[in-house]
Amino acid sequence: MPATNEIMSAPISTIAEIGKHDGQSVTIRGWLYNLRESGKLLFPQFRDGSGVIQGVVPKNAVPPEVFDAIKGLTQESSVIVEGKVRADKRAPGGYELDVSNVQVVQRVPEATPYPITPKEHGVDFLMEHRHLWLRSQRQASILRVRAEIIRAARDFFDSNGFTLTDPPILTPAACEGTSTLFPVDYFEEQAFLTQSGQLYIEATAMALGKVYSFGPTFRAEKSKTRRHLTEFWMVEPEVAYATLDDLMELAEGLLTFLVKKCLEKRRADLLTIGRDLTKLEKIETPFPRITYDEAVSQLQEGHAQGKLENKFEWGGDLGSPDETYLSSLYDRPVMIHRYPAAVKAFYMEPDPQRSELALCVDVLAPEGYGEIIGGSQRMASHDLLLQRIREHNLPEEAFKWYLDLRKFGSVPHSGFGMGIERAVAWICGLEHVRETIPFPRMLHRLYP
């Protein structure tokens, strides 16, 4: 199989950069996306990963073997194509290709055609063929937005004095509650896949001041919702001396930056996905900040107006329908702070005004997307932290090092975690997180 361009003499271009070659001949290396025929004209659409371009092949303008080779192409056959770039205002990318030559790298046999056709397929079928589904324009656009969000998140922290520190994936203990741990046999010892890098970056924050981590995290959650994956990527900043208010400022700064970068660099992809950009253009600081108490009143009002099925009682954690409802009330992300400590993790600092509350914040994305960020001020007192670890029946031995951080120069500090997939779902306007990651891992999905 020829790996490089052997018979084409024109310079190689990607489809994304083809505008630089207007009026010239170029070589494109990619796949046949679609083929339309109209009498003596062929309209093959080629894709190369950077974009899609329509080719035009009049029978009388090319050698017969070129015409026949293109006419006989099957969907997703790999091809190297030579042609002249022509600006065309009606073309989606602004250009068309007057094809002059083609080299078929691998022709998909008619007997085993590409399984995903332009007709509608069910989600189960598409998920089963995720390795191929990724080739569709919409899925490729989502992955480009995902990459942009990751790049922007890293840029944001890198340019604001944060140091990237990578926490371990294999851990001896729970961070976010023992019921959602994936156990791993670690040379006869019991280990777990990490649920969050937080505890470890609290240590690096005490060493470096402002740190963040970005990596995969795991939750053995039996939840089958449109927001839950069992493996997801989290970006987590942690800042020494930061308070809850500092943290909320950091969260709104990050989210507005991500949206701005996507609008700036991935506008075409967002349009391919069908995103209503006016909704994203409204994302500006400051974000509304409401207390848990205020959120409870809003939820009870929503129930009284028949907009929520269940009456929310003070003291509970917000469920998906509650978050959906609250976040649909605002056109910016809303920050809900000071939840009851009882429904939150063991490590959160109590509110000095009302010790039954935790100094924590959840950021809910608008349009009903719900929680995309969760964070808190961390407990600074050694003795109280030890008491909480005992109350939560956590293995004290495994937390010895974590308690040390409160023995040697303990300071107030705060951090949060943002799930990349939830951010992608919101920014792209997707129904479900399963399309936000190349190969989603969910309760009933481990293949492909």
Ligand code: 4AD
């Ligand atoms: O709210 P969570 O559980 O917070 C933590 O893990 C903290 N230790 C983070 C920290 O303070 N450093 O998770 C943080 C975020 C959520 O807001 C959500 O965006 C995402 O991680 N997340 C999930 N995303 C997809 N699937 C799941 N099952 C998720 N669980 C949490």
Ligand code: MG
């Ligand atoms: Mg949370």
